[in-house]
Structures are given as structure tokens and as C-alpha cells.
Amino acid sequence: MAVNMYYSSESSDSENTAEVSSLDYSYLMLDTHSLAVHLRNSIREQNVQQKSLLATPNSTVTGGESGDSKDGDRDDGDKDGGQDSITQKLLLQHNMLLTVPFEIVKFSHLKMLDLSNNNLTHVNDFILQLPYLQTLYLQNNNLADDGLPKDLSTLSCLRELNLSGNKFLRVPQQLYEMVGLRYLYLGSNLITEVLPEIKAMQSLQVLHLGGNQLETVPDELGELHQLGALILCDNRLRYLPRAISSLTRLRSLLLHKNNLCCLPVGIVKLRGLMELSLRDNPLVTRFVNSCARELMYNPPSLLELAARVIKLKRVAYTSYDLPHTLVTYLSNGQRCVNPKCKGMYFTSCVEHIKFVDFCGMYRLPLMHYLCSSRCSSKTPDYYRATSESESEEDEPPAARLKRVLLG
Template identity: 40%
Template sequence: MEYYTSDSCDSDTREQKTLDLTSQFIDTETFASELRSVVDEKDCAENYEIILLNHNRITSLPETINRFCNLKILDVSNNRLTSLPDILKNCPLTSLIAKHNQLTNESLPKCFSSSKNTIKELNLSGNQMNFFPEQVLELKSLKYLYLGGNQIQKIPKEIRKLSSLQILSLGGNQITEVPESVGRLTSLQALVLSDNYIEQLPASIADLNQLRSLLLHKNRLKTLPTQIIRLKCLTELSLRDNPLVVRFVRDMTLQPPSLLELAGRTIKLHDVPVLPGEVPLTLLRYLGAAQCCVNPKCKGVFFDNRVEHIKFVDFCGKYRIPLLQYLCSSKCIIGSWESREENTNPHPHMMRKVLLG
């Protein structure tokens, strides 16, 4: 076993030390003995800021680890851990890596955050969790979250609480939908949703204005929201192994409009003035929710009643990506505007940057 440290355990120097037990094939008992040696015999546990335990045979962490009062980075990946103790909250951790173990939701600490730690990186990939761990949502300073390779079925709406996230990795789960609240993660630079069962992305994905990498391969996507072309920082977009077709498809669904819808359209179309106090506040909000028809030759609007329209846009001059748009009427899908614009590139900056693989 190797210890990558400085030559002295003088606590006055407070030099950063690493206890490196990587790939030593040690078990829980042996690891506990090593920690006791550092704590009791050498009396310099407070100097260690990094403990590397990856690729061993450890099933649990001993209480002695709590004596490492300056521990910032703990890597226990590729072990046989069946639980993470609550005592970890007494360490000033900034990075906890516990990927590829046997952890379930029930075996996680009840709370990850405390006054002593400010976790910025949490990696629980490759475990046995079947739902998103709620206690993670309390980590306000979290920047990097890896939960891939589990059996998570749902992304909670409360994901918006993690406003400092820069990387969110949820690939290799059983997720079927992405909540609108993901769009609130405006610091996000990488979003990994590959190898799931996602059929549709929310329009709010376009609010991730710092997003550079969006991995969506191995899902059930048939279209992408039109708003995705607003992601000007996007440099990597992976869509392989999705049922994205290569021919022009139209999928129209139209229900008879309500009287409220018809009245609202008429007011908007003819610019009928409506002042506060003349109609209930709920109607004013309704009128403010009007959306414009994407047909440039149509000046119409719609509210709840709309026609789905799938339009293909060329990316990189090679791939044609189906984007989902909405029209106010089925009549708006007929006309020469469609064929003229079919091969037009209205956002050239995107065509140079997006990679499809």
C-alpha cells in the first residue's frame, strides 16, 4: 500500500496529503486498520485532504474516517459498498465519488449537506438507485452531478433547486420525460440524457444558454423542439439511435376550438383594445398567452388549439433534423412557403457548430 504524502506529518505545515489505496485489493477490515494507524499511531489525520480507495473490496466505511477533519475529496468508486454513512457529513467534503458500487436509495445518507461540507461534485453512477435521491436537491453548491447507469425513472421538478449545476449526467436510466424545470438550470454546460426512453424534450431546453454538450442518443425522440436552434453555445449534439426519420413528415392534430379560443383569436387578429378593469384578470392573462403561427404568410395566433407541424432543418449540410412547430390552422401547412424554406438555413451559426453522431 502506498501513501502519497509529504515526508512530515507536522500539522503546523498543513500541507495537502493524499492517502492513496487505489487497486490494493483491500477489504473493509484492512482499510479500517489502515485508518486507525493514521489516526492513532501517526496522529496526522488532519493533514489528509484526499483519500483514494477506488478498485478495492470495501463493503462499508469505518467510523474512523470521521477523524479526517480536513478531508475534501473521497473516491470510493469500484468497490462493493452497500451503504454510505451519515458520518460523512462531518467531513468538509467538496467531492464524493462513489460510482460503481451497490448503493440503493435506502442506503444513502439521509443528508449530504452540512455546515462542514460544501459538496461541488457528486458521482453516484453505476449503482442501484431506482429514483432520484431527494437529499441531493439540498446541495445548493453542487456543480457536477453524475447519476448515470442506475434505474432512475423520473427527473423531479425540484431539479431547478440545483441552480449551480454545470454538468448533469443521467444517461443509462429509465427516464421517459424531461420536466420543464430543467430549463431553470441556466449554468448548465453539459446535459447527458442518452440511453433512456425519452420521447420529447421541453421547449424550455432553449433557456440553457450556456449549454455546450447535449447527448440524447439511444432514446425514442421523433422530433426536437424548434427552440433548440437558439442554443448558440451548443457544440455537441448526439442523436444517434433515435427514431428520427429522414423524410418530411406532418403530424396534424386539431380539435374543434372553444368559444374562448375563437374570441381570443378575433381580439388579437383585429387588435381590439382590451383594458384592465373591462374584463377579468384571468382573461387578460389568457390574451397575453397568445402564440403566433409559424407560417410567415399567416398573421394568425392560437392559444390552446393548434396544429402540430414537423419541419426538417439541415445541420452540417449532411443531417436533417425534425423540429416541432405549431400552426394556428391546418390550412397554414399548405402553400409554397413550405417548399421554399425547406432547404433554407436561417441559423448559419448553428450549422457550423452542431455535431451529430
């Protein structure tokens, strides 16, 4: 299955304005052994060319030394010696590789390696010997949960990793340790869970998790403050965590083909959001009203009622007065979304759908959390995409949602 990269033109750090030396063995249908032979020959030829350039043609002594060295290099090449310190891009996609050839480590200054569209079931540890690697494409292979090296974090220069179109059942644990990674593509796998440890990946700018089997995503996604594009389409999500509204740099949020009946109301506060894709979700179908009727209100427990009184009446207490579990519980209180209500809740609240106008064209159902079934559901002013006192001409372009894709 072919997998397209999102924002791939922006995400390559391996190329600057200067021309980069590349070696292209793509689309040749080579197996691992045949490719290894090609790589060895390439290194041998490059070493010969370098020695030839270093030779001084006007000096007989130097020329003889050069000739001797050249023969020696040929012998070394036949023994798999030599290094390639020039090539920065190695294109090996669309071959028949079952394993990664060891000869790759001889390309000591490699910055971009494309192994996509092969038949790889695992990536050998020796790939960690490429200290300058910035971009690694492994999409559309047969990699499973145990298919990657355990210590990928040693690739400290790696900025882009594409693992889409493989057979991962979960996000590989070692990825959470790659704190310098900016672009991570895990689309079209079989992933059912994203762990809270993802919050350590503070450099992420694009996270592609579309085409998996996710039913939930963790609140910790809201801690990835550099994120500009979050792709969660083609999953099984029924709701999003409210922490998504903390992603103030988010420009694109793709949610199409899920089971969403409503959105966290905080999404409308994402002033940098330019693209929101919602098609093929229940929230844009005629069943949205029935979804709202199914929302239930669970009456608060005695524990919650007592906690509400303590917080609302500002009853003083210290960690010595209460067990640690109760102190933690009290610290998790949430204020009611109604600006005219001073109430709060802990675990029991009223889930209420409020339709909010976007772009003057779309009315989207957003989820409100109220403290009581008797609480008013008036929408605060800042939940509107554009306030009544503001004209579109006065509002900066980046502060307006540009596209809402419903169909």
C-alpha cells in the same frame, strides 16, 4: 457496470496546481473492518511523525517531553484518538466495502473521497462531518433511493457528486437542495422521473442522466442557465421540452439512443452548441416521414377559441373580471412560430416537422408549433444554422455547431 465520467477532467475542484496530500487504499479488496484498521494505523503514524518534527533534538528537556508525548500519542492512537489534518484525497475505490468506515471522519480536511466500485448499500450520516469535502465519487455501488443521508446540503463545499451505476429509481430528493453543486452524474441508474425542483440547482454545469428510463424531462431544465453539458442519451425520450432552447451556455447535448422523432426548433438558436449527438433515434432513420404523418391536429375547444379572440383583439380585462383559473389560462398563450402569422394558441396547435440545414451537411427534422392547419410553415431566417448573408469565415467559431453525430 463501469461508468465513464463526462468532462471529469474539467470538473474536479479539489485539485489545484499545488501538490495535494493523498492516501491510496484502492484495489486492495479490503472489507470495512480491515480498511478501518488501515485508516487508524495511518492516523497514528502521522501523529507520531508530526510530534517527531516538532521535537527539538538539541534540548534534553524538550526531547524528553517529546518522548513522553509520543508514547501518549501511541496510547491515544490505540484508543482511536487523533485526527488527520493533512490528507486531502482519500482513494478507497475497488474494495469490498459494505458500509463506510467511521474512521473517515477523522480526516478533517478531506476534499476528495473516492468510494466507487464497492458494494455500498447506504452512506452513513457521519460523512456530513467532512466540512471541506468538494468531490465525492460513489459510482458503481448498490445505492438505492434511501441510500444517501437526508441532509446532504450541509456539505456546502461539495461541487462534484458521482452517483452513476447505482440503483436509484428517482433523483434523490435531497439533491435538489444542493444549490452549490456543479457536476452531477446520475447515469446508468433506473431513474424514471426528474422533478421540477431541479430548477433550484442553479450552479449545475454538467448534468449526466444518460442510461436511465426517462420518458420525459421537465421544462424546468431550461432554467439551469449555467449548464454547459446535458447528457440524456440511452433513455426513452420521445420529445424534448422547448425550454431547452433557453440553455444559452450549452456546448454539448447528447441525445443518442432515444425515441426522438423530432427536435424543438429552438435548438438551432443555441449558438454556443458545439456537439449534438443524435444517432440511434427515429429522426435519423427512414421512418421520420411516417412519424410526421402520424402527427395529429386537435381542433381548439370553445374555451381556447374565446381565449384566442381575447388575446388577438386585445380585449381589456382585470383579475376582478375573470376567475383566477381563466386569468392563468390567458397568460399561457403561445405565439405561432410562423413570422407572417399573428395567431396564437393555448393547448391546441399543429405539430409540424420542418427539415432544417445544419453545417451544410445534415438536414434535421425540427418541430414547429403552428396555430392552425391552414397556417403557412415557412421557416424563419434565424432557424437556419447560417444565414445566407453570413459566411463561415465571418462567423465566430463558438457560434457554429462543430459536430452533429448521426451514426
